[in-house]
Amino acid sequence: xxxxxxxxxxxxxLTIRTTHVTGNLATLADHAAKYLIWFRERSRTASxxxxxxxxxxxxAFRRTVFxxxxxxxxxxxxxxxxxxxxxxxxxxLIAPIVALLSLVxxxxxxxxxxxGKTP
Numbered sequence: 399x400x401x402x403x404x405x406x407x408x409x410x411x412l413t414i415r416t417t418h419v420t421g422n423l424a425t426l427a428d429h430a431a432k433y434l435i436w437f438r439e440r441s442r443t444a445s446x447x448x449x450x451x452x453x454x455x456x457x458a459f460r461r462t463v464f465x466x467x468x469x470x471x472x473x474x475x476x477x478x479x480x481x482x483x484x485x486x487x488x489x490x491l492i493a494p495i496v497a498l499l500s501l502v503x504x505x506x507x508x509x510x511x512x513x514g515k516t517p
Contacts, residue, residue, distance in 0.1 A: 419472060426465035432458035 436456055441449040453459045475494070482490035 422465060422468065426462065426469065429458045429461040429465060433462050 433453070433456055436458060437449055437453065440452065444452075479490060479494070482493065
């Protein structure tokens with residue numbers, strides 16, 4: 399787990415610890431709170447429609463969406479892992495290994511985040 403934590407520390411500008419998911423949950427809550435505070439203030443000074451339209455420009459919103467998607471993947475991975483483990487024990491590792499190798503190849507060919515750009 400230490401090697402895993404050292405190998406994957408950043409996804410774009412975000413620090414992601416795949417072995418420390420509670421820290422990611424705390425980061426998600428922090429960004430969500432920042433976005434909701436901004437959204438509340440903005441919807442008071444402008445219409446709700448304008449506040450929603452401007453949300454995509456907010457760093458806290460983009461990070462909240464990204465971390466929410468990450469948590470959805472954690473959940474799907476846990477459910478899928480439990481299901482496949484109950485079916486085939488070690489054969490259950492084939493799908494995640496293929497998926498991870500595919501992501502590595504895709505990211506090597508066409509990086510999701512370019513250096514210096516934030517989501």
